[in-house]
Amino acid sequence: MPCAAGDAISPDAIGRNAIGRNAIGRNAIGRNAIGRNAIGRNAIGRNAIGRVAESGPGALTGTVQGVKNLLVTGGAGFIGSNFVHYLMEHTDVSVTVLDKLTYAGNRASLEGLLADRFELVVGDIADAAVVDPLTERTDAVVHYAAESHNDNSLHDPRPFLDTNIIGTYTLLEAARRYGKRFHHISTDEVYGDLELDDPERFTESTPYNPSSPYSSTKAASDLLVRAWVRSFGVQATISNCSNNYGPYQHVEKFIPRQITNVIDGVRPRLYGEGLNVRDWIHANDHSSAVWTILTRGEIGQTYLIGADGERNNRDVVELILTGMGRPADAYDHVVDRAGHDMRYAIDSTKLRTELGWTPGFQHFDQGLRETIAWYRENEPWWRPQKAATESKYTELGQ
Ligand SMILES: NC(=O)c1ccc[n+]([C@@H]2O[C@H](COP(=O)([O-])OP(=O)(O)OC[C@H]3O[C@@H](n4cnc5c(N)ncnc54)[C@H](O)[C@@H]3O)[C@@H](O)[C@H]2O)c1
Numbered sequence: 001m002p003c004a005a006g007d008a009i010s011p012d013a014i015g016r017n018a019i020g021r022n023a024i025g026r027n028a029i030g031r032n033a034i035g036r037n038a039i040g041r042n043a044i045g046r047n048a049i050g051r052v053a054e055s056g057p058g059a060l061t062g063t064v065q066g067v068k069n070l071l072v073t074g075g076a077g078f079i080g081s082n083f084v085h086y087l088m089e090h091t092d093v094s095v096t097v098l099d100k101l102t103y104a105g106n107r108a109s110l111e112g113l114l115a116d117r118f119e120l121v122v123g124d125i126a127d128a129a130v131v132d133p134l135t136e137r138t139d140a141v142v143h144y145a146a147e148s149h150n151d152n153s154l155h156d157p158r159p160f161l162d163t164n165i166i167g168t169y170t171l172l173e174a175a176r177r178y179g180k181r182f183h184h185i186s187t188d189e190v191y192g193d194l195e196l197d198d199p200e201r202f203t204e205s206t207p208y209n210p211s212s213p214y215s216s217t218k219a220a221s222d223l224l225v226r227a228w229v230r231s232f233g234v235q236a237t238i239s240n241c242s243n244n245y246g247p248y249q250h251v252e253k254f255i256p257r258q259i260t261n262v263i264d265g266v267r268p269r270l271y272g273e274g275l276n277v278r279d280w281i282h283a284n285d286h287s288s289a290v291w292t293i294l295t296r297g298e299i300g301q302t303y304l305i306g307a308d309g310e311r312n313n314r315d316v317v318e319l320i321l322t323g324m325g326r327p328a329d330a331y332d333h334v335v336d337r338a339g340h341d342m343r344y345a346i347d348s349t350k351l352r353t354e355l356g357w358t359p360g361f362q363h364f365d366q367g368l369r370e371t372i373a374w375y376r377e378n379e380p381w382w383r384p385q386k387a388a389t390e391s392k393y394t395e396l397g398q
Pocket of ligand 1: 126143
């Protein structure tokens with residue numbers, strides 16, 4: 001699931017036409033290459049966490065399969081920090097976060113965590129001198145750190161290669177050296193997009209067809225993980241998740257940008273008709289799925305994570321407006337941007353049937369209402385980012 005890009009109303013700017021499907025065809029990196037052969041706290045959602053077993057492997061004891069200490073990369077970012085809060089609330093594990101604290105990382109997202117179970121190390125995942133000793137002393141690595149914003153990848157791809165590819169390589173080498181369990185967080189954007197009227201959804205065997213520098217570097221990192229399993233026996237799993245929403249998401253991204261704009265009295269702008277569809281999942285449900293895979297997933301396997309949350313952009317904007325007491329049509333249309341990915345949709349049957357996971361938020365509207373409430377109640381968290389983010393978008397003409 002892609003990182004929802006934060007342009008005005010369109011979760012991502014990357015497109016079929018911009019980097020066309022035909023140019024980098026679906027079969028270019030086909031099923032045989034990576035599909036079948038793939039080796040073989042906040043107030044939000046506390047009561048709505050994804051369900052996993054009460055006992056047995058994967059139960060929320062925090063000590064299953066010897067996992068007592070976790071290294072979480074990118075744990076000061078949106079989804080990583082939600083995962084850290086999830087671990088603190090629902091398991092016994094101790095957590096070390098390794099995060100470079102780029103513009104997307106925020107110490108404030110980790111405030112208030114118990115000092116005896118939590119440590120933040122500021123450093124680069126591409127720096128083996130930092131990564132190696134942290135990996136040596138942990139039981140498992142959960143790898144969230146990435147350059148994650150599609151729009152940024154179009155303007156300056158280089159950091160995406162450094163972090164998403166070289167950073168992942170550096171971590172894999174450390175996991176290999178010290179024989180540590182590794183879980184790699186990825187996105188459904190590696191699969192490209194679907195037509196609006198396509199009955200299909202992405203599955204674990206959908207061929208890779210990334211559109212943007214962001215998604216292509218995530219695809220590359222997935223392939224590295226698979227190769228390190230095959231070639232070196234690294235004990236790794238991969239998950240590809242759909243668009244996340246929830247607390248602690250940077251205001252550059254689609255949903256928080258619109259919520260905070262409405263708080264500031266700014267009318268949302270909808271690109272084109274707003275028919276592009278994204279498959280939304282609450283970050284808490286992503287966390288419970290990752291914990292499930294980490295503790296009971298099969299080594300070498302890929303699991304798709306999704307919550308059947310398909311919504312088009314127009315619906316999302318109208319839900320935000322009505323959820324914030326504004327008329328549903330209090331937004332403006334602007335000319336569509338060339339080449340938006342049309343539709344993402346995840347089939348998470350494998351994760352649900354093989355590992356017994358289900359999302360806690362069964363209704364997007366409920367999760368969205370709680371997310372709106374979180375941004376209303378946590379203005380000190382997002383306010384410092386807002387002006388700089390908007391002036392960046394203004395510079396880019398968005
Ligand atoms: N946001 C989504 O909807 C979504 C969906 C599916 C998958 N994902 C994946 O989940 C992961 C996290 O996404 P997010 O939305 O939380 O991203 P984010 O941009 O909010 O957070 C990324 C974090 O990584 C850190 N980081 C960046 N470069 C680093 C480096 N070189 N070394 C150490 N830390 C570094 C940043 O400081 C930040 O804290 C990514 O791998 C992304 O591809 C995101």
